[in-house]
Amino acid sequence: RGGRGVGLRVGVEGxxxxxxxxxxxxxxxxxxxxxxxxxxxxxxxxxxxxxxVMEMSDRPGEHELGEPEFRxxxxxxxxxxxxxxxxxxxxxxxxxxxxxxxxxxVRLLHSTRIHLLPGLNPDGYEQAAKLGSELSGWVxxxxxxxxxxxxxxxxxxxxxxxxxxxxxxxxxxxLNHYIPIPAYYTSPNASVAVETRAMVRxxxxxxxxxxxxxxxxxxxxxxPFDMTRWGALRALTPTADDDFFRWLALVFASSNxxxxxxxxxxxxxxxxxxxxxINGADWHTVPGxxxxxxxxxxxxxxxxxxxxxxxxxxxxxxxxxxxxNKESLLVFIEQIHRGVKGRVxxxxxxxxxxxxxxxxxxxxxxxxxxxxxxxRLLTPGDYEVTAMAEGYRPxxxxxxxxxxxxxxxxxxxxxxxxxxxxxxxxxLH
Numbered sequence: 001r002g003g004r005g006v007g008l009r010v011g012v013e014g015x016x017x018x019x020x021x022x023x024x025x026x027x028x029x030x031x032x033x034x035x036x037x038x039x040x041x042x043x044x045x046x047x048x049x050x051x052x053v054m055e056m057s058d059r060p061g062e063h064e065l066g067e068p069e070f071r072x073x074x075x076x077x078x079x080x081x082x083x084x085x086x087x088x089x090x091x092x093x094x095x096x097x098x099x100x101x102x103x104x105x106v107r108l109l110h111s112t113r114i115h116l117l118p119g120l121n122p123d124g125y126e127q128a129a130k131l132g133s134e135l136s137g138w139v140x141x142x143x144x145x146x147x148x149x150x151x152x153x154x155x156x157x158x159x160x161x162x163x164x165x166x167x168x169x170x171x172x173x174x175l176n177h178y179i180p181i182p183a184y185y186t187s188p189n190a191s192v193a194v195e196t197r198a199m200v201r202x203x204x205x206x207x208x209x210x211x212x213x214x215x216x217x218x219x220x221x222x223x224p225f226d227m228t229r230w231g232a233l234r235a236l237t238p239t240a241d242d243d244f245f246r247w248l249a250l251v252f253a254s255s256n257x258x259x260x261x262x263x264x265x266x267x268x269x270x271x272x273x274x275x276x277x278i279n280g281a282d283w284h285t286v287p288g289x290x291x292x293x294x295x296x297x298x299x300x301x302x303x304x305x306x307x308x309x310x311x312x313x314x315x316x317x318x319x320x321x322x323x324x325n326k327e328s329l330l331v332f333i334e335q336i337h338r339g340v341k342g343r344v345x346x347x348x349x350x351x352x353x354x355x356x357x358x359x360x361x362x363x364x365x366x367x368x369x370x371x372x373x374x375x376r377l378l379t380p381g382d383y384e385v386t387a388m389a390e391g392y393r394p395x396x397x398x399x400x401x402x403x404x405x406x407x408x409x410x411x412x413x414x415x416x417x418x419x420x421x422x423x424x425x426x427x428l429h
Contacts, residue, residue, distance in 0.1 A: 063369070211300050221250075244377050351371040
């Protein structure tokens with residue numbers, strides 16, 4: 001079982017950044033499907049390896065008005081290799097199925113901008129890969145070269161939110177979204193990995209709506225919050241969007257062959273009686289997780305997908321692992337088209353950026369992208385949705401979300417407010 005070559009290609013010892021087999025595979029996919037792909041980098045690791053991303057869309061390189069953006073990230077822990085292999089296989093699959101004319105894949109790529117980052121911690125992966133699947137162990141390569149566990153390395157915005165909620169019993173006084181990053185975290189000397197900084201810049205730059213981070217070592221889907229509220233080692237700690245997060249988790253778990261197949265527990269905990277899903281904090285508390293940061297600082301809903309008991313499976317096991325995960329990876333992406341979407345404009349039909357979208361009964365808002373377009377993930381039901389922007393009168397609408405996998409369109413045309421704007425949820429500014 002030992003050896004460097006894990007994945008759907010043969011490994012090369014000492015390969016340089018541009019000659020790395022993963023990168024070569026991504027370049028091959030881009031060359032085969034140039035009209036639907038774009039290969040780019042969000043930065044470099046501490047040791048200088050590029051953090052490559054494959055974008056897949058019918059118009060790569062641009063944000064299309066009204067089209068949601070999705071991301072899969074793997075390899076946060078460099079020794080959890082299966083997620084990396086699954087994303088490399090997924091980009092090949094999408095390319096080939098698109099060329100074949102698969103109605104499902106053509107529809108998906110014409111309606112969604114997909115970003116696949118297979119290796120967020122390439123330095124850690126290199127450490128684990130040198131030992132191979134038998135000898136890499138449970139921790140070798142988990143951390144970045146600098147020694148950071150990126151799963152605990154994002155800004156803790158949970159504590160800021162909860163402290164403000166304690167201070168202001170009236171929820172309307174508390175900023176419940178786009179919580180600013182504390183100044184200490186952005187300082188050059190902060191204990192933040194260069195890979196984490198690159199990830200944060202990427203999360204802020206693109207209007208992501210939905211995403212997931214692929215991990216290994218267990219078979220379970222976890223959803224925010226990942227951090228417990230009162231410092232307990234584990235405790236159920238739901239978000240305001242708990243219904244939709246549970247929907248997402250169950251959609252993936254129920255379509256994942258490895259999760260639904262009768263089996264023994266990976267380790268000491270049996271998640272099958274929970275449907276192979278659990279609130280992250282109810283499993284174990286994770287301060288500074290990417291999922292919680294994404295939810296509280298951006299519009300993006302993000303989950304953790306633990307896709308294999310084995311962190312570093314042998315190459316011969318990968319075809320079966322792909323079949324186990326293929327459908328669940330596709331179905332999860334398709335959930336980005338649930339809820340309501342639309343555009344917020346002024347009376348001249350000009351898009352209003354950073355307008356607030358509020359849903360009655362859910363104490364978590366989102367904001368519009370640069371062109372005024374938005375996507376609000378919601379389970380089926382009837383909702384009162386309000387659009388608000390500084391200098392404009394708020395406008396509310398009833399928007400019905402059906403069980404069909406197509407978001408309900410709710411557009412808003414706001415009228416200018418001649419009166420001075422009233423401050424809204426300013427206590428965290």
